[in-house]
Amino acid sequence: MCAVAPLALPALAGVAPRAVPVFHAGSTMATYADGGAPAVMRGYGGYEDVGADIDALLRDIHAAVLQRTPPGHAPQPVAAGADQPVNHDDFDLEPVLRDIRSIRIPAAGFAGPDPVDSAVGTPTTPLASLPAPFSYGDAAAEDAADSAASTTTTQTSPKKQQDPGQIYDAEIDATFRAMEQDPAERPSALYLWTVQEGVITLADRANVVAWMYNFVGYYGLAPGTLHRAVSYVDRFLSSRKVNGYNVSGHLLLLGSVAVFTAAKYEDRRATLALNADGIACWHVGCSRRDVVDAERALCAALGCRLSGPTAYTFVEHFTRHGNDGGGADEGSTTVRSLAHHLADVALLDYRCIRFLPSTVAASAIALATLSMNPAASWSDDEIRVTGYTLEDLATCMDEIEETHGLQGAWPGCAQMTEDYMRSYGLLPH
Template identity: 50%
Template sequence: MCAVAPFLLPGLACAAPRAAPVLDVRPPTMATTYAEGVSAMWRGYCYDDDDGDIGALLRGIDAVVRPPKPADLPMPSVEFHAMSRRHGDHDADFMAMLRGIPSVRVRGAGHASVPMDAHGDTPTTPVVVLAAPRSYGDEGDSVTITKQQQQQQCGGEYDADMDATFRAMETDPTERPSEDYLSSTQAGDMMMIDRAELIKKMHHFSRFYGLAMGALHRAVSYVDRVLSAKKINGGERQRLLLGIAAVFAAAKYEDRSTSRKIDADYAAMNAGCTRREVLDAERELVAALGYRLSGPTAYTFVDHFTRHIQDQEEGAAVRIRSLAHHLTDMALLDYRCVALLPSAVAASAILLARLTVLGYSTVPVAGYAIEDMRECIEAIYDMHENLQVWPGCAQMMADWELTTRHRYCLPPLSMLIGMH
C-alpha cells in the first residue's frame, strides 16, 4: 500500500488523531522536482520538524528561481579600473603600423573639388580615372574604353566567328533537307498543299500552348529532314503525328521549361493518338535526324542579322524584327523555300521589313544581293496575293496583327527593281 504524507499546519503538528490522507495527484512542479534532491528526512515519513523542512525547501527554490542580484555578480578588480579607456599608447602603435603599409598616394589637389548632387548637399562618389598599366604606355597616361570600342574590339571578332559558324552549319549536307523530297522520297503521296496544311496545324499547336519562339522553324526543319530520309505511310494521321512530335521535341530543345507547359498527353490529344505513340514518334524522329538538332533556322538568322539594328534605327527596330520574323513564318508554308538556305530567307524577310517600315533599305543585306533573294521574295509576294489559297497564310496574318496591333502592306515590286 502506498502511503501519502500530507502537509500539516504548524499549530496542528501534535494534534491527534490525524485525518485520513487524501490522495492529491498533481503534475510535477519545480518544487516537487527540487524536493527530490533534499535530505533523506524529507523522503521519509517522520515529520517531527515540518517548519524547518519547508523553510529549507523554500530557500532552495528561491535560490534556483530568483534572478541574480548585482551583488552576486563578480566585480572588476581595482587594476581593471585603473586602466585607461583610451588605450594609452595603443593608438600610436596602430598608426605606426598603418604608416608602414605601402599604399597608393592620392594627390592633395584631387580633393579640392568634390562633385555635388544637383538635388542636395550630399556629395556624390567622385569619378576615378585609373592610371594605365605601364604596358599601355607612359606612366602618366590614362585609359578610357568606350562601349563602342569594346564592341569593335571584342564584338566584331565574336560576331564574325558566329556568322562563320552559322553559315557552315546551314550548308552541312547532314542537316539539309532534300529539295524534291515530295516527288522522290514520298513518291507523290504528299503534295505541296498537304505540307502547308501540316505546317498550319503545327503553327496552331505551338501558338496555342505558347511554346518557345523559334520552335516552329526548328520543328518544320525536323519534318523536312525526316520526310527527306524516309517515306511516311499512314496518310494524314501519321503526318500529323510526325508534326506534333517535331514541335514537341523542338520546343524542349529551345526552352527546357517546356515540360511545365505541355507533356506527351497534351501532344497526344492534339495528334489524336496515345501517349505511347507520341513518345515512340519522338524517339524515331530524333534517331532519323541522327541526333543533330541544333542547326540554325531562318528565325536564328533574323535574330543574328538584326542584333545591332537598334543602334541604327531605334524607333523602328522592334517593328522591323517582328515583321521579319512574321515573313519568315509565312515562308515556311511554301515548299519552294525548302531549297533556299535559311540565311537567304532571313535576308529576304529583313529587306522587305525595312522597305515596309522605313521605306528604304541598304543593300546588300548580310552579303546577299537582290538576285540572290529574288526567288524567296517572289514566294512571299505570291502568298500575300493569295492569302485564302495557301493554307495557313490568312491565319498567320491574323495572329500577327492581333499580337502586334499593326497592319502592313508590302511595297510594290518596282521598288525592288529600282534597287537592282
C-alpha cells in the same frame, strides 16, 4: 692492419711525400709508418694539438706555389719533414693572384672563350658602351631620359586590339553559315517526289505547318520553336517515307512530336506545359507509347542533330545591332517583327525549302524594310551584315511576296496575317 698507398697530386710533383699513415683495426687513432705522432681529429676526445698537421699542409701548398714562381724569383726549398712552423706573414700570394688573372671564363651561352686577334692579342668582340651616369638632381639629364623612355614606349607599343564583341559576332556568324550549309542539316528540295513519291502533296504539307503554328501558339512555346520543328519535319520526310494509309494521321503525329522535340530544345521548361500524355490524348488520339516511339524515330532520322540555325535564327542574328538594349527604336522593331512574320509565311511554301535559312531571313528583312519605307534602299551595311545583295535575294523575295499575297491559296496564311495584325496593329503590306 691495412696500409693506404700514398696519393701524389700533379701540382705537388717533386715535393717530398709525407710519411704514410697507418690505421689500426678497431681504433680511431692513426700513426705514421716512421713512428711519427698520431694525427689529431677535431671533434674527438683525447687529442690536444692540431698545429703539426696544419703546418705540414701549409708547407706542401707553399712548396707547390714556389715551384710555379716565374723567372727572376728564386724558389725557397723546403726540407721534407721539417718540424719548424711556417710564418704565414712571409707567404707570397702574388703568384697565385697572377695565375687567377690569367684564367679566361667564357660568357654564358658560348662553348669557348672569346675570339682573340692573334696579331694584337686582344678580343675582337666589340664591348658595349654604357652612357655616363648622371647625378641625382640633374634635371636636364632626367628629362632627356624620360623623353627617350616615352619615345621607346611609343615606338614599341602594340597596335590597338580589335573589339572582342566584333570578334565574337564574326565567330557566331561563321558558325551559323557553316552549319546551314552542312548536308546533314539540310532537307531535300525534291523529297515530295523523290522520297514520298507524290503521297504527300503541297497542300498536305502546308496543312501540317499551319497546325504546328496553332499548336505552338496554344501552349505559348518559346520563339523559334515553329521554325525548328518545321525543319525537323522536312528533314525527316527527306529520309523516311510515309505509308499511304492514313497520311494525315501520320503527318499529325510527326508534326506534334517535332514541336515537342523543338520546344524542349529551345526551353527545357517546356515539359511543364507539354508532355507525351497530353499530345497522345488531346491532339493526336493515340497512345503514349506511339508518341515516344515517334520521337525516337525522329531523333534517329535526324542523327540527333537538332541545333541547326533556322530563318528565325538569322532574322535575330541580322537585326541584333539595331535591336539591342541601347540602340533599338520603333522603326527597327517594326521591321524586325514584320520580317519574322514574313519568315513564318515562307514556312508554308514548299518552294522556299531550296533556299538557305539565311537567304530566307535576309529576303524577309529586305521585304519588311521596303514595305515600311518604299524609298529606302538596301544599304552597304545591310549587305555587309547579311552577305546578300538585292539581286541575290530577288527570287526568294518574289516567292515570299507571292505566298503572302495569295493568302486564300495557302492554308494558314490568312490566320498568320490576322494574328500579326492583331499583335502589332498594322498591315504587313
